[in-house]
Amino acid sequence: MVVASPSPLKRTKKTKAVGVPTIDLSLKHDDQHRPSLSHLIVEACEEFGIFKVVNHGISDDVITSLEKYGLNFFAKPTEDKHSAVGPTVPKPFGYGFRNIGSNGDVGDLEYLLLHANISSTHPHLLSEAADDYVDAVSDLACELLVLMAEGLWVPDKTIFSRLIKDSQSDSLLRLNHYPPTKMRDPLTNSERIGFGEHSDPQILTILRSNDVGGLQICMPDGLWVPVQPDPNAFYVLTNGRFESVKHRAIANNSPSKARMSIMYFGAPPLNATISPIQEMVSPLNPSLYKPFTWGEYKRAMHASRLSDCRLNLFKRR
Ligand code: GA4
Numbered sequence: 001m002v003v004a005s006p007s008p009l010k011r012t013k014k015t016k017a018v019g020v021p022t023i024d025l026s027l028k029h030d031d032q033h034r035p036s037l038s039h040l041i042v043e044a045c046e047e048f049g050i051f052k053v054v055n056h057g058i059s060d061d062v063i064t065s066l067e068k069y070g071l072n073f074f075a076k077p078t079e080d081k082h083s084a085v086g087p088t089v090p091k092p093f094g095y096g097f098r099n100i101g102s103n104g105d106v107g108d109l110e111y112l113l114l115h116a117n118i119s120s121t122h123p124h125l126l127s128e129a130a131d132d133y134v135d136a137v138s139d140l141a142c143e144l145l146v147l148m149a150e151g152l153w154v155p156d157k158t159i160f161s162r163l164i165k166d167s168q169s170d171s172l173l174r175l176n177h178y179p180p181t182k183m184r185d186p187l188t189n190s191e192r193i194g195f196g197e198h199s200d201p202q203i204l205t206i207l208r209s210n211d212v213g214g215l216q217i218c219m220p221d222g223l224w225v226p227v228q229p230d231p232n233a234f235y236v237l238t239n240g241r242f243e244s245v246k247h248r249a250i251a252n253n254s255p256s257k258a259r260m261s262i263m264y265f266g267a268p269p270l271n272a273t274i275s276p277i278q279e280m281v282s283p284l285n286p287s288l289y290k291p292f293t294w295g296e297y298k299r300a301m302h303a304s305r306l307s308d309c310r311l312n313l314f315k316r317r
């Protein structure tokens with residue numbers, strides 16, 4: 001067996017946190033284990049839309065450098081943050097405070113949303129820490145996409161990874177900073193929301209956070225359960241046939257420490273057509289959606305609220 005957590009999505013007694021399937025990537029070079037590794041990834045994507053990757057091979061230095069960069073950035077005076085990369089409401093890139101997107105969503109956080117592609121004309125961090133991080137996590141994303149193709153028995157193993165390796169890839173980097181705040185909303189006495197419920201639209205998301213909790217995923221029965229933070233691992237959220245898990249972050253309820261999470265969103269170029277690969281379509285298993293470009297999908301996304309489902313707009317009648 002190559003999976004480290006024996007009972008995925010079993011809630012641990014003490015914390016009520018959920019154990020998502022764990023993928024041990026150190027086994028990728030082992031010819032004997034690689035097929036079961038790719039099978040487990042496919043299973044995790046199909047059943048949960050999220051898994052945890054351990055032994056990912058990305059050095060601590062790369063991760064902590066970007067984390068330090070982020071913490072330094074968020075510690076700056078407000079005016080400096082606004083002037084550093086852009087306006088208060090990123091359109092969509094730059095520094096954001098409370099406002100998410102441009103259709104009225106708000107949360108208890110501040111963030112940096114940047115294009116991951118250095119050659120792009122959009123703002124990016126221009127920091128070595130961010131470049132090194134993006135290089136490392138995009139390689140990890142590609143490795144996982146190759147394993148997914150293997151697990152799905154797709155003949156062209158790089159069919160997915162090529163989309164994010166493309167020089168025009170529309171991948172993004174997001175740093176979310178959740179300062180400590182009072183746990184309950186004083187008016188409603190309900191949990192305060194850091195980042196409202198949504199599913200990620202990109203091919204896959206690679207999320208890393210410090211040891212402060214906040215991430216929750218929605219179970220099939222609609223119950224929200226916390227995911228235990230693990231600074232040494234990455235959480236991978238998938239999309240498509242591998243439906244992206246609905247998730248959110250509650251406001252940070254730790255007494256003094258801020259929560260910081262870093263997301264890499266692996267995306268295709270804007271002009272890439274999104275449609276099922278031929279081998280997956282048959283008269284018995286027809287394509288459910290009209291083909292669309294990633295650019296078209298993004299336009300629909302930016303016209304929607306955080307929790308909206310955009311895919312329905314492209315459903316075949
Ligand atoms: C959710 C996932 C990513 O964080 C993001 C978000 C994007 C944004 O912040 O600009 C969106 C949201 C996300 C989907 C609906 C729209 C657009 C905020 C929003 C209300 C960067 C992304 O790609 O889609």
